Amino acid sequence: MLKINNLHAEVDGKEILKGLSLEVPAGEVHAIMGPNGAGKSTLSYVLTGRSGYEVTEGTASLDGADLLSLDASERATKGLFLSFQYPLEIAGVPALTFIRSALNAQLKARGEDEIKAPEFLKRARAQAAALKIDFDMLKRPLNVGFSGGEKKRMEIFQAAMLSPRFLILDETDSGLDIDALKIVSEGVNAMRAPDRSMLVITHYQRLLDYIKPDRVHVLAAGRIVQSGGPELALELEREGYDKYARAA
Amino acid sequence: MSLSAALETGDVGLLPSRRDEDWRWTDLRGLLRVLPPRALKASVATWGEGPFAGLVDETLVLAGGAETASLHVPEGVTQTIALRVISRGDTALQASATIRVDAGSKLVLMESYEGDAGAYVTSVDLNFELEPGARLERVALAMDGADGVLVSKAVAVLGGGATFTQTLATSGARRQRLETSVDHPGAGANVHLNGVYLLTGKRHADLTTTVRHMGVDGQTRQLTKGVVRDQARGVFQGRIIVEEGADRTEARMGHHALVLSDKAEVDAKPELLIHADDVQCAHGNTIGALDEEALFYMAQRGLPDGVARTLLVAAFVSEAIEGVQHDGARAVLEAWIAKAMEVSL
Numbered sequence: 310m311l312k313i314n315n316l317h318a319e320v321d322g323k324e325i326l327k328g329l330s331l332e333v334p335a336g337e338v339h340a341i342m343g344p345n346g347a348g349k350s351t352l353s354y355v356l357t358g359r360s361g362y363e364v365t366e367g368t369a370s371l372d373g374a375d376l377l378s379l380d381a382s383e384r385a386t387k388g389l390f391l392s393f394q395y396p397l398e399i400a401g402v403p404a405l406t407f408i409r410s411a412l413n414a415q416l417k418a419r420g421e422d423e424i425k426a427p428e429f430l431k432r433a434r435a436q437a438a439a440l441k442i443d444f445d446m447l448k449r450p451l452n453v454g455f456s457g458g459e460k461k462r463m464e465i466f467q468a469a470m471l472s473p474r475f476l477i478l479d480e481t482d483s484g485l486d487i488d489a490l491k492i493v494s495e496g497v498n499a500m501r502a503p504d505r506s507m508l509v510i511t512h513y514q515r516l517l518d519y520i521k522p523d524r525v526h527v528l529a530a531g532r533i534v535q536s537g538g539p540e541l542a543l544e545l546e547r548e549g550y551d552k553y554a555r556a557a
Numbered sequence: 558m559s560l561s562a563a564l565e566t567g568d569v570g571l572l573p574s575r576r577d578e579d580w581r582w583t584d585l586r587g588l589l590r591v592l593p594p595r596a597l598k599a600s601v602a603t604w605g606e607g608p609f610a611g612l613v614d615e616t617l618v619l620a621g622g623a624e625t626a627s628l629h630v631p632e633g634v635t636q637t638i639a640l641r642v643i644s645r646g647d648t649a650l651q652a653s654a655t656i657r658v659d660a661g662s663k664l665v666l667m668e669s670y671e672g673d674a675g676a677y678v679t680s681v682d683l684n685f686e687l688e689p690g691a692r693l694e695r696v697a698l699a700m701d702g703a704d705g706v707l708v709s710k711a712v713a714v715l716g717g718g719a720t721f722t723q724t725l726a727t728s729g730a731r732r733q734r735l736e737t738s739v740d741h742p743g744a745g746a747n748v749h750l751n752g753v754y755l756l757t758g759k760r761h762a763d764l765t766t767t768v769r770h771m772g773v774d775g776q777t778r779q780l781t782k783g784v785v786r787d788q789a790r791g792v793f794q795g796r797i798i799v800e801e802g803a804d805r806t807e808a809r810m811g812h813h814a815l816v817l818s819d820k821a822e823v824d825a826k827p828e829l830l831i832h833a834d835d836v837q838c839a840h841g842n843t844i845g846a847l848d849e850e851a852l853f854y855m856a857q858r859g860l861p862d863g864v865a866r867t868l869l870v871a872a873f874v875s876e877a878i879e880g881v882q883h884d885g886a887r888a889v890l891e892a893w894i895a896k897a898m899e900v901s902l
Contacts, residue, residue: 357857
């Protein structure tokens with residue numbers, strides 16, 4: 310599914326990723342943990358094609374397709390979805406209009422038929438109910454005036470509607486209280502499927518109690534410095550990132 | 558100093574120039590060395606239907622030479638009228654209209670400025686008189702040619718409790734000014750002034766307004782949104798004057814513009830001149846570019862760049878036409894915005 314090999318990337322001329330390699334097979338959920346400044350968010354932006362993040366070396370592919378040669382919307386069309394740490398407010402564009410435009414743009418780019426309004430609304434109602442989102446909220450401009458928790462729920466709602474092949478969850482637990490965390494995690498877990506993979510980026514082990522990863526990787530100073538099973542997350546929670554920071 | 562005086566006399570020395578403070582961004586004297594000959598009375602049949610056809614009870618046309626029209630909406634009546642100003646060729650048009658709305662009546666006026674590719678020069682003076690409790694909804698769509706020059710000046714005098722709601726939409730011209738001046742009596746009268754300008758190429762549009770609050774308990778709400786690209790230039794001058802004794806005046810003015818290219822320009826001068834106590838007045842003015850972070854967010858959801866920009870720009874300006882109460886007229890403006898986006902982005 311996702312293959313990253315020896316990825317180097319810089320921002321404003323400063324190298325942040327320094328030879329990162331990672332493979333996430335189909336159907337698996339991998340967690341990336343690491344201290345502040347390790348390059349976690351940079352990784353998510355480099356993969357999704359944000360401008361200002363320059364790849365100087367290495368490769369990244371999704372289902373064999375080279376991601377780095379595509380622009381951001383083309384990568385989304387290939388099935389890459391980023392749940393933002395800080396979701397943007399899109400003034401003047403109702404959430405439903407936004408998501409339907411995005412879904413139809415993706416379908417069109419893949420040469421598929423656009424989704425009809427009744428079917429779209431039916432799916433939207435079902436997903437909103439599952440994520441305990443008030444349907445009227447979806448008629449308001451996307452994320453404008455929403456609380457932090459509502460914005461995160463809206464990210465997962467968008468993911469569910471767009472049905473991507475690969476999800477990157479960037480600090481999805483930040484700003485969530487325990488009830489919201491449960492709802493969001495259930496939403497994410499409902500999307501687990503044999504042909505879909507996920508990369509969960511987080512500081513804390515807490516989120517991984519709810520979204521159980523198959524593998525855990527430690528990102529420090531721009532590289533994966535250790536990988537292991539779910540028990541690695543517990544060890545990090547106990548011992549902190551100190552030894553990796555020193556090793557880097 | 559005015560375009561209509563210059564057309565009246567043929568004296569270009571009477572054109573407003575950049576030395577006139579209120580015209581410094583819309584210089585006509587430097588632009589027009591000679592004035593074109595007056596247009597002959599045009600045949601409306603050659604112009605087809607205006608943008609508001611089918612929505613109105615009656616249509617007035619100002620199309621040739623020096624023309625005047627008058628309209629009187631008697632007490633207790635609701636009317637929907639189109640006013641078409643048709644400019645064509647390398648000619649001058651000097652037109653005026655007086656429109657009176659009696660107490661308790663309502664007029665929906667749908668104005669259109671329709672120009673061809675000619676280097677025409679058009680001046681329009683409109684006088685609105687609203688008796689106490691009268692309501693006027695004015696919706697104006699300016700679709701001038703790129704080589705035309707238009708100055709339209711509307712003066713509205715309101716009685717107590719009257720409501721004046723205006724929405725101007727323009728794609729500019731070679732040089733264009735849509736000016737509105739309102740005498741606001743206070744006394745529960747309500748003024749809404751909204752505007753949208755969408756400018757491309759070398760077009761220019763100037764939306765200038767003056768609202769003079771002369772009595773207690775008056776309300777004014779104003780919102781203008783603009784988008785300029787290429788080498789276009791947008792001008793907004795909004796002046797709200799609160800005279801001595803016009804207490805409890807509530808006035809809000811906003812102007813917000815997007816500048817989408819390096820060579821495009823927006824000049825804005827919002828002014829609040831307050832000579833009374835106990836008033837609530839505020840203005841906000843922003844000029845910026847499209848939010849790159851929002852564009853990345855939208856791209857990450859699969860929206861191609863052009864589609865994302867169109868969505869953001871249309872959403873940005875749509876707020877300024879939401880106040881149009883007549884559904885048909887609002888639909889015409891929405892379609893106009895959609896078409897402008899298609900052409901320009």
